[in-house]
Amino acid sequence: MKLSDIGAERAVLAGLANYGLEAYVEVMDVITASTFTDPNNQVIYDCFVRVVIDDGVVDIPSVIAAAKTLGVDEAISTQTNLDYISDLIQYPVDKRNLMRFALQMKKFEFARDSKKVTKSIEKNIDNITGDETFDQIVSMIETPLIDFLREDDSGDRPQLISEGVDDYLAFVIENQCDQLGLSTGFANYDAVLGGGLRRACVDVISARPGVGKSVISDNIAITNTKAGIPVLMVDTEMKVDDHYNRVLAHLSGIPQDEIATGRFSDDEEKYNAVKRAAEELKKMPYTYECAAGKPWESILNTIKRWILQEVGTDEDGRTNNCLVIVDYLKLMSAGGMVDIKEFQALGFQIQELHNLAVKYDIPCVCLTQLNRDGITQETTASVSGSDRIIWFCTSFSMLKEKSPDELAEDGPRGGNRKLVTLKARHGPRTLNGNYINFRFEGEYARLTELHTRDQGLSNPDGAIEGADLPFELENEDED
Numbered sequence: 001m002k003l004s005d006i007g008a009e010r011a012v013l014a015g016l017a018n019y020g021l022e023a024y025v026e027v028m029d030v031i032t033a034s035t036f037t038d039p040n041n042q043v044i045y046d047c048f049v050r051v052v053i054d055d056g057v058v059d060i061p062s063v064i065a066a067a068k069t070l071g072v073d074e075a076i077s078t079q080t081n082l083d084y085i086s087d088l089i090q091y092p093v094d095k096r097n098l099m100r101f102a103l104q105m106k107k108f109e110f111a112r113d114s115k116k117v118t119k120s121i122e123k124n125i126d127n128i129t130g131d132e133t134f135d136q137i138v139s140m141i142e143t144p145l146i147d148f149l150r151e152d153d154s155g156d157r158p159q160l161i162s163e164g165v166d167d168y169l170a171f172v173i174e175n176q177c178d179q180l181g182l183s184t185g186f187a188n189y190d191a192v193l194g195g196g197l198r199r200a201c202v203d204v205i206s207a208r209p210g211v212g213k214s215v216i217s218d219n220i221a222i223t224n225t226k227a228g229i230p231v232l233m234v235d236t237e238m239k240v241d242d243h244y245n246r247v248l249a250h251l252s253g254i255p256q257d258e259i260a261t262g263r264f265s266d267d268e269e270k271y272n273a274v275k276r277a278a279e280e281l282k283k284m285p286y287t288y289e290c291a292a293g294k295p296w297e298s299i300l301n302t303i304k305r306w307i308l309q310e311v312g313t314d315e316d317g318r319t320n321n322c323l324v325i326v327d328y329l330k331l332m333s334a335g336g337m338v339d340i341k342e343f344q345a346l347g348f349q350i351q352e353l354h355n356l357a358v359k360y361d362i363p364c365v366c367l368t369q370l371n372r373d374g375i376t377q378e379t380t381a382s383v384s385g386s387d388r389i390i391w392f393c394t395s396f397s398m399l400k401e402k403s404p405d406e407l408a409e410d411g412p413r414g415g416n417r418k419l420v421t422l423k424a425r426h427g428p429r430t431l432n433g434n435y436i437n438f439r440f441e442g443e444y445a446r447l448t449e450l451h452t453r454d455q456g457l458s459n460p461d462g463a464i465e466g467a468d469l470p471f472e473l474e475n476e477d478e479d
Contacts, residue, residue, distance in 0.1 A: 004037035014091035124340035185223030186449040194426030197363040201394035225284035246445035328367035348386025
């Protein structure tokens with residue numbers, strides 16, 4: 001019996017033809033061209049993928065153009081294949097069934113690979129001379145099987161860590177840099193993280209409502225988009241208008257309420273400032289996605305589409321510099337979450353986000369909600385779904401309002417917010433009661449990093465670089 005399902009292959013190809021990139025991101029982590037058994041289907045799959053990644057519509061001209069780019073135009077351009085592609089474009093398939101068909105194909109691929117292993121074992125056994133020990137015979141069976149089972153999708157195997165060390169050293173010497181990751185815009189916070197926001201990492205910032213989660217996420221996004229780095233903001237709560245108000249207020253220095261109400265237009269100077277901010281925003285590669293109420297799987301697919309379409313890869317196949325911000329992690333659609341507690345659902349979400357960041361080699365900032373314990377405590381137990389979130393994040397920080405005692409001790413130059421980093425895989429964290437002082441100005445959607453608490457205590461009377469004096473310490477607009 002042939003280990004394949006041509007009907008499933010046809011359905012997946014029809015899904016790509018009918019639903020484009022939306023279908024591709026559903027199946028891309030499950031199948032590749034080699035998952036297809038029919039050689040024509042393999043070629044057609046590669047051509048369809050090229051078309052949909054370029055945000056094209058799958059039709060005969062676009063497929064022929066993709067085939068020429070891939071150097072397979074002779075195989076595609078036969079009348080038989082052109083008729084087959086036309087049939088695929090018109091073939092009715094429900095998008096909800098695509099993953100089931102893809103998994104069916106993957107099972108058969110696994111079975112085919114397993115069969116190759118058994119043939120290899122059979123060949124080893126047939127070549128036994130009788131001089132072997134029992135251990136050697138067992139090894140002839142075990143080694144091919146273990147090698148097969150430990151291979152991942154890319155075929156990589158465990159290797160000596162010393163392999164490639166010379167190439168690594170040559171690379172870092174030729175590509176010296178001041179900081180390993182993208183900047184948050186806050187120098188002390190970058191240092192605490194061990195060099196900013198690194199690839200294949202998820203850095204978590206947690207806060208109570210109204211403290212500044214959305215403000216710090218917008219500030220980080222603005223810093224990077226001003227530098228020309230694409231940023232995707234996945235917002236599970238606010239509308240795009242709210243971000244307009246925040247970003248324009250941040251860039252122009254005009255209060256959010258004056259922008260939202262239009263009152264800024266009554267003053268020519270303010271009007272010009274907001275218009276300049278709008279022009280600046282147009283030049284920033286800042287992408288926004290409203291994810292309120294969407295299933296988590298849909299959010300992950302949105303991130304994949306953005307990486308494929310907007311970010312792309314370099315000549316070595318590495319994802320170009322970019323940043324994904326999720327504001328904020330919470331229980332989304334109830335679909336598939338039967339009999340599961342909220343903290344468990346959030347744990348699965350952070351795990352999947354971590355896996356995505358590793359797979360596509362991108363940095364990610366994720367905002368979460370502190371529970372009530374976070375008002376008075378500064379431990380990892382203060383975040384919803386704490387266990388898995390702490391396990392899978394690269395760093396965990398808490399943005400908090402200062403207590404009256406802290407405000408009095410730090411003085412006006414110490415700001416009205418503090419950032420405490422309890423976990424930092426690559427950095428020193430903030431230890432022994434130390435924290436980074438921030439000034440929160442909700443009216444202008446700004447967080448300004450000041451000095452650390454230790455720096456303030458060691459220099460209680462002198463001016464500290466980065467600390468602006470004086471300013472109001474009262475709580476401002478809520479998050």
